[in-house]
Amino acid sequence: xxxxxxxxxxxxxxxxxxxxxxxxxxxxxxxxxxxxxxxxxxxxxxxxxxxxxxxxxxxxxxxxxxxxxxxxxxxxxxxxxxxxxxxxxxxxxxxxxxxxxxxxxxxxxxxxxxxxxxxxxxxxxxxxxxxxxxxxxxxxxxxxxxxxxxxxxxxxxxxxxxxxxxxxxxxxxxxxxxxxxxxxxxxxxxxxxxxxxxxxxxxxxxxxxxxxxxxxxxxxxx
Amino acid sequence: xxxxxxxxxxxxxxxxxxxxxxxxxxxxxxxxxxxxxxxxxxxxxxxxxxxxxxxxxxxxxxxxxxxxxxxxxxxxxxxxxxxxxxxxxxxxxxxxxxxxxxxxxxxxxxxxxxxxxxxxxxxxxxxxxxxxxxxxxxxxxxxxxxxxxxxxxxxxxxxxxxxxxxxxxxxxxxxxxxxxxxxxxxxxxxxxxxxxxxxxxxxxxxxxxxxxxxxxxxxxxxxxxxxxxxxxxxxxxxxxxx
Numbered sequence: 001x002x003x004x005x006x007x008x009x010x011x012x013x014x015x016x017x018x019x020x021x022x023x024x025x026x027x028x029x030x031x032x033x034x035x036x037x038x039x040x041x042x043x044x045x046x047x048x049x050x051x052x053x054x055x056x057x058x059x060x061x062x063x064x065x066x067x068x069x070x071x072x073x074x075x076x077x078x079x080x081x082x083x084x085x086x087x088x089x090x091x092x093x094x095x096x097x098x099x100x101x102x103x104x105x106x107x108x109x110x111x112x113x114x115x116x117x118x119x120x121x122x123x124x125x126x127x128x129x130x131x132x133x134x135x136x137x138x139x140x141x142x143x144x145x146x147x148x149x150x151x152x153x154x155x156x157x158x159x160x161x162x163x164x165x166x167x168x169x170x171x172x173x174x175x176x177x178x179x180x181x182x183x184x185x186x187x188x189x190x191x192x193x194x195x196x197x198x199x200x201x202x203x204x205x206x207x208x209x210x211x212x213x214x215x216x217x218x219x220x221x222x
Numbered sequence: 223x224x225x226x227x228x229x230x231x232x233x234x235x236x237x238x239x240x241x242x243x244x245x246x247x248x249x250x251x252x253x254x255x256x257x258x259x260x261x262x263x264x265x266x267x268x269x270x271x272x273x274x275x276x277x278x279x280x281x282x283x284x285x286x287x288x289x290x291x292x293x294x295x296x297x298x299x300x301x302x303x304x305x306x307x308x309x310x311x312x313x314x315x316x317x318x319x320x321x322x323x324x325x326x327x328x329x330x331x332x333x334x335x336x337x338x339x340x341x342x343x344x345x346x347x348x349x350x351x352x353x354x355x356x357x358x359x360x361x362x363x364x365x366x367x368x369x370x371x372x373x374x375x376x377x378x379x380x381x382x383x384x385x386x387x388x389x390x391x392x393x394x395x396x397x398x399x400x401x402x403x404x405x406x407x408x409x410x411x412x413x414x415x416x417x418x419x420x421x422x423x424x425x426x427x428x429x430x431x432x433x434x435x436x437x438x439x440x441x442x443x444x445x446x447x448x449x450x451x452x453x454x455x456x457x458x459x460x461x462x463x464x
Contacts, residue, residue, distance in 0.1 A: 055289060059282055064274035071275060084277045088285040126366050126457055151268075158268045177269035183237075202232045209228075209265045 036164065044105045047095050055092050062106055063088065065160045066113050072152045073117045083116045090116070103214025106160065110153050111219055117149065154212060161211035165204060172197055173204035226255050235262045355380040359433065361440045361461035363390060372459035373422065375440040377433065384430050386415065390422040390442055393458045398444045402426060403453060405439035407462070412453070413437060417445075438463040 043061075046054035063084060070083035090112050091098075098108050162173050168190055175181045175189065183201065187194045226234075226245050234241045234249065249255045355378045363372040373390035388402055400418040405411075415426040428437075442459040 052286075052289065056282075056286070059285060063282065064276040067277035067281070068272075068274045081277055081281050085281050085284050085288075089288045092285075092289045123367070126455075155268045155271050156274065158265060159271065159274055162269070163274070173269075177266065198237075201236060202229055205232045205235065205262060205265060206228050208269070209262055212265055212268070213261065 040105055044098055047091075047105075048098055050095070055088065058091070058105065058109075059088050062109050062160070065106065065156050066109055069110065069113050069149075069153055069156055070117060072156075073149050074120055079120050083113060083120060086116045087112045103211065104218045106157060107215040107218035110157070110215070114149065114153070121145070154216075157215050158208050158212055161208045162204070165207065168192065169200045169204050172200040173208075176201045176204075225252065228258070231255065231259050231262055234259060235266055355385075358384065359438070359463035361438075361463045363388075363440065363442065363459040363461040366457050366460055372442070372461075375461060375463065377428070377463055379430075382430060384428045384433060386426045386428050386440070388418065388422075388424050388426070388440065388442070390418065390459055393422055393442065393444070396444050396456075396458075398446045398454070400458065401443050401445045401453075403441040403443060404428070404432065404437040405441050407436045407438050411437070412441075414451070414453075418442070433463065 043054055043057055047058060066087050067080055067084040070080035070087075071077065074080055074083065087109060091109060094112075098104065162170060162177075164170075165173060172186055172190060172192075175186045176183070181189070183194060183197050186201075187197045190197070192200075226248050230241065230245050231249070234245065249259055357376050358379045359377040361375045363375060364370060365372055370392070372392055373388070375386055375388045377384050377386050379385075386402075386404075390400070393400055400421060402415040402418060402424065404413050404415060413432065415428065416424065418424040439460060439462050441453075441457050443454050444456050444458055445454045
């Protein structure tokens with residue numbers, strides 16, 4: 001499948017030099033997290049009630065996650081756009097099935113995306129060039145694809161969770177895990193004490209863990 | 223027994239050398255803490271890869287346009303197949319079922335309740351012509367993206383030949399001619415049987431061995447008049463001979 005050139009706008013990754021931060025923000029983060037959970041919960045509730053502005057907010061927050069997932073799973077920009085569109089339209093139409101909880105919303109969207117990706121694959125399989133898959137889709141290949149997709153989805157869920165961290169934690173976690181900088185290097189870069197940096201990285205890892213577990217848990221629900 | 227708290231487990235992932243032995247020893251002997259530690263390592267493993275890529279702005283507009291089309295309180299309805307036009311098609315070597323249509327239709331099929339595996343028991347025998355013949359296999363043809371019926375194909379036997387009688391319906395008015403194929407269930411081989419001269423009905427002689435080899439999936443494609451002898455990739459109907 002050809003990947004036509006697309007306007008892919010890498011978002012969210014801030015390549016600017018990290019700002020320097022004033023110490024003393026570590027404790028404020030916990031409140032922020034709780035507040036975030038409340039925001040997501042009420043967003044889900046509004047969506048279930050049929051509030052269109054909630055759909056817009058849900059789209060704005062998770063469309064990059066869903067789009068990237070579709071892009072990675074399908075390797076085709078056009079198909080990824082179609083899937084993204086379908087996921088949010090489907091989310092709207094089946095919103096009654098959503099249980100509002102902080103992680104249920106992304107888990108639910110990813111679940112819908114999984115189905116849409118499978119639909120595209122099935123449509124492709126019917127393509128003459130993919131005849132082999134069309135007639136007797138080998139279970140093994142399917143399972144492999146599925147587990148690859150799951151891995152992609154989890155990676156993206158983690159990435160999304162990082163992007164939702166308040167700064168400076170977000171920047172520190174990105175530097176630590178994506179840029180693989182040492183805690184000392186990060187401390188130097190952002191101008192915070194080593195202990196503060198360590199604490200942010202630790203809390204960041206735990207938050208990512210919790211977010212991922214939540215999504216995993218909610219994905220397993222029927 | 224008190225478990226190691228999450229902060230200490232996180233430190234074991236981030237800075238193992240700085241972790242006190244007591245923590246390490248507990249984790250080694252405690253399956254629960256071992257699991258949690260493994261989960262944290264898993265997160266660390268997943269922290270890589272490229273950033274998220276936002277879809278182009280038009281996707282958002284299309285979503286909202288579609289949502290506005292349907293009354294907010296309408297129950298999930300299986301029908302609307304007319305969707306806002308997809309973004310301009312990128313030139314593709316051959317046409318195929320547009321993804322958006324396939325996806326929607328697949329959703330429709332789910333909503334409607336899948337009715338796969340129907341068998342034609344009625345009308346199992348067709349009046350013979352000259353030689354006595356028997357229907358040895360039949361396939362209900364359906365659309366690929368739904369369970370909508372698209373006719374039937376029957377393999378009838380007389381002497382040593384098999385005749386495949388195809389009676390298709392509702393293949394649509396797409397430009398091109400309709401070609402019948404037999405696809406092997408191994409998914410790797412296919413043979414072209416010929417063209418449905420009048421659009422939806424035709425008879426094809428098939429060597430018996432072909433069916434025995436597993437060429438059992440009847441496929442009807444729409445073929446553009448482009449001189450390309452291969453399958454266009456656009457199948458209008460399909461069904462397996464049983």
